[in-house]
Amino acid sequence: MYDVFLLVSKEVLRDIKYEPEVQGIACIPAFRLPYPVYSVAICTDNIQPLIDKYKVDAIWEKNGSGEITV
16 A cells, blocks of 8 residues: 655656665656646655655545645
8 A cells, every 4th residue: 555645847857766765656647737746655654755855745644634734
């Protein structure tokens, strides 16, 4: 099971997908935006290092309160 999903741009996806905590990626069609959004599935209890290292557009925690804008 995944702990957290991060929404990132295509540029960030190029680098973050090689992190050991990343367990999967998906492209989400964005019909209202001129570009797709990329979802990165993370398996870790500490996502702070990834948030500090990369520009993350949004975070969704499975057991948390929902979506948090960064």
